Amino acid sequence: MGSLTGADQPGDPSTIPRIVGIGASAGGLAALEQFLEQIAPGNDLAYVIVQHLDPTQKTLLAELLQQATKLPVREAENGMRVEPDSVYVIPPNTELTVVDGVLHLATPAEPRGFRLPINILFSSLARDQGERAIAVILSGMGSDGTLGLQAIRALGGL
Template identity: 50%
Template sequence: MAQRLAERRPVKKRHARISKQVSLPAESTKRKSAEVPVDEQARDDSFPIVGIGASAGGLEAFTQLLRELPSDVNVALVLIQHLDPTYKSMLTELLSRTTNLTVLEVTDGVRVKPRHVYVIPPNTAMTISERVLHLTSRIEVDGKHMPIDHFLQSLAKDQKSRAIGVILSGTSMDGIQGLRAIKDEGGITIAQDEQSAKYYDLPRSAVAAGCVDLVLRPQDIAQELVKLSRHPYVPYLETEGAENLLPQSDLEKIFGLLRKATKVDFEHSQEPVG
């Protein structure tokens, strides 16, 4: 069972989601589809990008996670696994045997797509910008190579509150700063639980640092990602006012439910200030 460990960020930084408790009339949904065409590119970019960091024991955990994901899951997974810099990686071939998702070793400049798994190559550092992956030579700071932190921090910067960071089994401290960056942007952070992790040092340290939202088995992490993929972030809410997407009557119902649940009147907060 998930343990919710860290206080979530303010509502303004969280994802734009409509609660399942708010039931709108069927005709309103149809009217919304007819009146609000969604730009195709915006729809393509609505899927979550999940950065997954692992070191010792992480491959086994990631394989368990992959096996639970359906082939039509609307997420992209980016695996940052600690690799020996002197050997060719066989990760892509190994992972391809356990999933129907497309598994690729990253090449510089590749654009992230849903239903794909992207694996970092050995002896590199990776970042993401506007959903495009970029590779550079291995980076060491004070003699330490921290590829998980390096990628997750760039994911937080690029995806803001849409970013999802996952830490699996491992012995290093690499990944904690990356999770913290995602947490600070209002994203979702997940760590593998102690019972299932072969090496719990990294997940334990992330939990102790207060930057983990959920602690789950790999199989349950997969189910959580499936849930997130089925409830998109509605990206066009960032550029369109809610009043332009929903009829006023539906907005009033939503505000009424929120007011009843929270004792806060949101109805007068929908207009931008300044």
């Protein structure tokens, strides 16, 4: 990978696609599929999905969601640059954030049962995208996502 110059500098909003953060509970597969079925390629948005997953199990979420959309669906990897017209899903037992349009994975700081991965993603989107951030909660119980939604809204996002 070469060096970045001019408009390609990290953090330049013109080079980072608008990101839609999507939160769903463990039982939210059907809602995620229905959402993705409605998305046509060419809208230049990127979609980052955080679902509450069993941290001890491998997930087939990317493969299952790929059947619902024409957009490429990938499991997020640390350091992966977000591309428009793409879907990224959180791997198990990780926290997912976005900085300068790049995905970052970390080991959860909180023990299982106290984790709020949707808040973590949405809060990072608020910091990274500001008024360009978009957040959607499709399903769930509890309040995971509420603080992140408030952070996005406070900066003028949707």
